[in-house]
Amino acid sequence: MRSKGFDGMACSIASVLGAIGDRWGALILRDVLLGLRRYDDLRHSTGITNATLSDRLKALEQNELIERRQYQSRPDRYEYVLTSQGTDTALVLMALAQVGDKWDLGDLGGPPLRFINANTGNGVKLALLDEATGERVVLRDVRVEEGPAADELTRWRLAKRAEHVETR
């Protein structure tokens, strides 16, 4: 795994974007998360060309989001599964799905996929929670503050923001 976010920025967002790579990387993760494992299935599902698919699979493996493992010998055959870090990206993919369902850009009139709580059969949604009280928080009540690992550029961004707030 790369030890720094891309371009060495102290930004967790940039780190994860760097590990996923691009939208092809994200769509491959979506499919592996859904349970597709074989190269040919990923190819069919995503419509990515062979060159790009091989390249992105290698990158995702190098970035430790997926793992290649042998499921058959003579002839040797491999499949792809998520690492535990790869599984973490489910949060990002579910956020993308939730926003996309809200926008309904394709005029689909409903979600292509539904996320269900296996224990109750009810739908599952991502929401913002207060870590101490467990209460739901709406986005406009979320304030962004400097964290312990903020670097100079991060502090500069937050200061710039404050400047805009003052001048408006």
Add this chain to the structure above:
Amino acid sequence: MRSKGFDGMACSIASVLGAIGDRWGALILRDVLLGLRRYDDLRHSTGITNATLSDRLKALEQNELIERRQYQSRPDRYEYVLTSQGTDTALVLMALAQVGDKWDLGDLGGPPLRFINANTGNGVKLALLDEATGERVVLRDVRVEEGPAADELTRWRLAKRAEHVETR
């Protein structure tokens, strides 16, 4: 706004990825969401070249995630703000930040940014909730099912997955 997800896939994830464009697009959204508005500030914050920054700003505007508005005349000056659809992407960016903070790839020993509930001062986290009961759901209890807008390819993916589950 493009009326279809990229490549016309019935996939909400692909739609949003298409609208954001690439990781530069995501970093610009991060900065505008943080409160940066001016071209020069975005340039300083992201380190993106002028050509790429102009291009991505135009794309984000075309995809209706940001809006350019005049804040000064003679000389005319413009700034960028989020549309309501752009604001929706906060969910994706917070998911990216949360995963990145968990990975701590840069060995930062803590998050560069903290998300705070303005009403309580406590931290805010994204979590999966059961839509009917409001209870928290862990990822391994989330089941993905066909939604009302599933197309043939989506159904094929889900069937493939079932196949793997059976054969293991």
